[in-house]
Amino acid sequence: xxxxxxxxxLKIRNYRLFWILIGMYLLALLLIASGGMxxxxxxxxxxxxxxxxxxxxxxxxxxxxxxxxxxxxxxxVKVLLxxxxxxxxxxxxxxxxxxxxxxxxxxxxxxxxxxxxxxVAMAALSTLLLFGLGFVNGSIYSHVWGAEYIFDEMxxxxxxxxxxxxxxxxxxxxxxxxxxxxxxxxALFLYTxxxxxxxxxxxxxxxxxxxxxxxxIVNFFPIKALNNLISVPYGRYIFMEIEDDVxxxxxxxATGWFVxxxxxxxxxxxxxxxx
Amino acid sequence: MEKVLRINKLSKxxxxxxxxxxxxxxxxxxxxxxxxxxxxxxxxxxxGMILDVVAADSGSFRWFGQDDNVKARKKIGxxxxxxxxxxxxxxxxxxxxxxxxxxxxxxxxxKVLKQAGLFDRRNDKFKTYSLxxxxxxSIAAALLSDPPVLIFDEPTNGLDPEGIAEVRKLIKDxxxxxxxxxxxxxxxxxxxxxxxxxxxxxxxxKLHEGRVSETLGEINKVxxxxxxxxxxxxxxxxxxxxxxxxxxxxxxxxxxxxxxSAADLNDFxxxxxxxxxxxxxxRNSLEQEFLKILREND
Numbered sequence: 131x132x133x134x135x136x137x138x139x140l141k142i143r144n145y146r147l148f149w150i151l152i153g154m155y156l157l158a159l160l161l162i163a164s165g166g167m168x169x170x171x172x173x174x175x176x177x178x179x180x181x182x183x184x185x186x187x188x189x190x191x192x193x194x195x196x197x198x199x200x201x202x203x204x205x206x207v208k209v210l211l212x213x214x215x216x217x218x219x220x221x222x223x224x225x226x227x228x229x230x231x232x233x234x235x236x237x238x239x240x241x242x243x244x245x246x247x248x249x250v251a252m253a254a255l256s257t258l259l260l261f262g263l264g265f266v267n268g269s270i271y272s273h274v275w276g277a278e279y280i281f282d283e284m285x286x287x288x289x290x291x292x293x294x295x296x297x298x299x300x301x302x303x304x305x306x307x308x309x310x311x312x313x314x315x316x317a318l319f320l321y322t323x324x325x326x327x328x329x330x331x332x333x334x335x336x337x338x339x340x341x342x343x344x345x346x347i348v349n350f351f352p353i354k355a356l357n358n359l360i361s362v363p364y365g366r367y368i369f370m371e372i373e374d375d376v377x378x379x380x381x382x383x384a385t386g387w388f389v390x391x392x393x394x395x396x397x398x399x400x401x402x403x404x405x
Numbered sequence: 406m407e408k409v410l411r412i413n414k415l416s417k418x419x420x421x422x423x424x425x426x427x428x429x430x431x432x433x434x435x436x437x438x439x440x441x442x443x444x445x446x447x448x449x450x451x452x453g454m455i456l457d458v459v460a461a462d463s464g465s466f467r468w469f470g471q472d473d474n475v476k477a478r479k480k481i482g483x484x485x486x487x488x489x490x491x492x493x494x495x496x497x498x499x500x501x502x503x504x505x506x507x508x509x510x511x512x513x514x515x516k517v518l519k520q521a522g523l524f525d526r527r528n529d530k531f532k533t534y535s536l537x538x539x540x541x542x543s544i545a546a547a548l549l550s551d552p553p554v555l556i557f558d559e560p561t562n563g564l565d566p567e568g569i570a571e572v573r574k575l576i577k578d579x580x581x582x583x584x585x586x587x588x589x590x591x592x593x594x595x596x597x598x599x600x601x602x603x604x605x606x607x608x609x610x611k612l613h614e615g616r617v618s619e620t621l622g623e624i625n626k627v628x629x630x631x632x633x634x635x636x637x638x639x640x641x642x643x644x645x646x647x648x649x650x651x652x653x654x655x656x657x658x659x660x661x662x663x664x665x666s667a668a669d670l671n672d673f674x675x676x677x678x679x680x681x682x683x684x685x686x687x688r689n690s691l692e693q694e695f696l697k698i699l700r701e702n703d
Contacts, residue, residue, distance in 0.1 A: 133505075140502045144494055226489035227502075233456045234506040234546075235479035404458040 134244040135251065137236070141227075142218060142248075151217075155210040159256065162203045163263035166190045167271060191271035194282035196264050198363040201290035204260055205360060208294050209319055211252050212301035216314050219245060219305035229404040238399045245302055253294040257287050289359045289381070296384055297322075297356060299391045306398050326353040355383040407434045408470055409554055409585050410455065415464035417450050417609075424450040426609035427464065432587060432602075434553075437580045439600035439617070440589040441695065447609035448589035449486060452558050456483055479507050482547030483556035488539040492532035496523055496542055499531055500549055509550035521545035521575065537568035544575055555579060557588045561595060573599060597691040605698050613698045620694050627667045630656040630683035631674070640677050644670060656683060 142148045170186045190199050222228035231241060268280065304314050330351065333344040348354050358380035412430040416423070425447040432438050440448050453459030455466050457474055468477035490499040500514045518524045521541040526534070534542065540560065547555055560576060561569040576599055580586055590596050596603050597617060604614040631637040634655065641650045641657055646665025651658045659670065667686045674681055 137502065137505055140498070140505055141491060141494075144498055145491075146493070221491065225491060226487070227491060229458050229485070230489040231502075231506055232458050233478065233483050233485060234503055235475060235481075235508075236506050237475045240475075401460065403453070403460060405453075 131243075131247065134240055135247040137231070137240075137244045138218070138248040141221070145221075147217060148214060151210055151214050155207060155214075155256075156259070158207040158210065159204060159259055160263065162207065163200045163260060164267055166199070166267075189273055191267050193268050193272045193274055193279035194284075195363065196268050196272070197283050197286040198360060200260055200264050200267075201286045202360045202363050204256070204290060205293055205357070206323075208297050209322055211249075211256065211294060212298050212318060213315055214252065215245070215249060215298045215301040216305045216311055216318070218248065219302055220309070220311035220314070223305065223309060224311075226404075232404065238396075242395055242399065246299070249295055249298040249302070253291050253298065256294060257291040260290065261287055286360060292381075293356050293359050293384070296388045296391070299388060299395070300352065303391045303395050303398075306395060322353050326351055330354050349380070350383055352387055355380065355387055359384055408432075408467075409434055409436075410466065410468055410587070411470075412451075412455065412466045413464055415451065415454055415466060416462050417447075417454060417459065418462060423609045425454070428606075428609065428611055430604065430611070430614075432585065434585055435583060437586045437599060437601045438588065439596035439603035440587065440606060441593065441596050441603050441691075442589075442591065442606035444591055446591075446606040448591075448606060449558055450609075451606075452483070452485055452556060452587070452589055456481075456485065456556070458485070479550070480552050481554045481556060482550065482552040483558075484543040484547055484560065485556075485558050486562075488543035490531045490539070490542065490546075493530060495530055496527045496534075496545075499542070500546055503546045503549050507550040507552075513549055513551065517545040517548045520548065522571070537564050537571070540564060540568065540572060541575070544572065548579065552584075554585045554587070557586065559590055560588065561590075561592065593691045593695050603691075605695060607699065607702070612702045617691070620691065625661045626687040627659045627661055627670055628653075628656050628683065628685040628687060629659060629670065629674070629681050631679050631681050633679065637674070637679055640674050640679055641670075644673050646670065646673075658687075 167186070167190075170188060170190070174184060174186050189195065222231070228241065232238065236244075265280070272279070301314075301318060304318060305311070308314050308317075330348045330353075333339045333348050339345070349358060358377060361377075408431060410430070410432040412428055414427045414429060415425055416427055417425045428447075428451060440451065442448050450459055454461045455468075456478065468474060469480070471477065491502070494502075496518060497514055500517070501511055504511045504514065515524065515527075518527050521544055523538060523542055523545060526538065531539070531542070540563075544557075544560065547557075557576065561572050564572060573595065576586065576588070580599065586599075588596070588600065600617050602614075602616055603620075605612045629637070629641070637657065638650075638652070641647060641659055644659075646662050646669050648660045648662055650660070661667075661670070667684055671681055671684055
């Protein structure tokens with residue numbers, strides 16, 4: 131295990147673009163996890179009010195809601211981690227080092243393992259950081275305190291970790307299918323943040339679709355399946371009923387995709403000639 | 406002799422083209438084995454299959470008489486076509502990856518870089534290297550774990566004459582150290598200079614297999630000439646190392662016994678007062694043999 135991870139580390143540690151992307155990602159995570167209060171202060175200075183309530187007292191940093199709030203926002207920047215995976219796999223494909231590694235004496239399974247462990251390591255790092263930031267912000271702003279609140283709903287961190295791993299595995303698969311890194315990055319970015327959300331919204335809301343089976347089918351789309359893992363949490367602040375549990379069904383669909391991605395990666399590497 | 410590699414009816418096709426067609430090959434320890442063939446004859450595909458990067462359609466191969474190919478590949482230093490390294494890493498950093506995969510010590514990195522003449526450039530990024538340097542770095546990588554078997558695929562491809570000479574010398578040095586080498590090449594001269602055994606491939610089929618020395622050593626003729634032609638004829642007639650002599654214009658073509666050389670004949674003539682003004686050993690070149698083999702199989 132350590133051996134496979136070290137292989138990836140040897141490849142990536144002197145790669146400048148990797149450190150630039152990691153830096154951008156960490157900065158984005160920091161802003162997302164800690165910028166909420168700044169945002170509310172700004173709303174206040176703009177004179178916004180929520181039915182007469184001062185926005186800065188909205189308890190976004192209260193335990194345990196903070197876990198769902200920050201992990202939900204953090205899933206938007208997971209694309210940056212996916213870019214790192216794309217570049218890492220694409221380098222091996224375009225520079226033929228994937229083939230050379232195999233020739234030098236690793237199995238294709240070991241190669242897949244090295245990339246997966248790299249993905250897991252990045253996801254774990256990101257989850258740990260979110261936990262740390264959440265803990266610090268909660269300590270400062272939370273209106274409640276105590277282990278029963280702090281460690282409640284921690285499953286959102288676990289699910290966040292799982293979502294990042296699955297999404298990066300999709301990026302791994304795409305990098306084996308398409309040779310042009312720039313194209314995959316653009317396509318994945320647009321698909322994740324625009325194409326699928328727009329199609330989803332149409333199928334769920336358009337009068338001709340919404341009463342049929344279409345809204346149910348949407349839950350099986352690859353990005354929607356991931357987005358369903360952590361639901362939009364902010365409805366609770368305007369007194370709406372929200373999904374504040376991790377849905378088992380969403381978890382099952384996402385796992386289905388994960389298995390499909392892994393199977394496809396394994397199939398591609400074992401069947402294809404490496405030229 | 407110990408079997409290094411046994412290939413059994415290995416086949417691969419790309420669409421309707423048969424790249425390799427039921428190829429059988431045995432390679433034993435210590436051989437420097439040349440796979441000779443025109444471009445597109447299936448050399449690289451064959452090497453790709455025995456290195457597990459090209460999936461064979463049918464047939465099998467066995468390394469070192471055992472079944473674990475991943476383990477076997479750690480004992481093989483191989484280069485397939487172009488040198489493949491991370492362009493943004495230095496030579497040393499790239500070789501650390503190779504050492505990690507081969508599970509060998511990184512202590513050898515300095516040594517193999519010196520051997521390949523790259524030690525002074527070891528901390529420069531791979532992308533700044535010339536083609537010759539890249540090629541030499543891949544040879545260094547192949548040598549890194551001091552493997553008993555080396556595979557080179559067109560090792561002098563794309564190099565200038567100086568680079569070709571350097572790479573050939575490197576391969577000869579390695580061959581001299583008793584390692585088994587499998588080398589694919591379309592350059593006959595290269596195989597003739599470096600290899601002990603060779604086979605000829607065309608359209609994925611093996612046309613011929615044998616020792617380089619046997620194929621080349623069948624005929625050993627020396628062409629001689631001197632000012633005094635009649636005296637020369639008499640002296641040649643009394644030379645014990647000759648089988649036959651034939652006058653050919655102003656020169657004589659002497660067919661020699663296997664154990665006698667042109668130097669013996671020269672000594673013999675000089676001792677009898679004849680100074681040769683021409684002394685030329687004729688050997689068959691692999692090129693002639695190669696063309697003959699191709700012609701025979703047309």
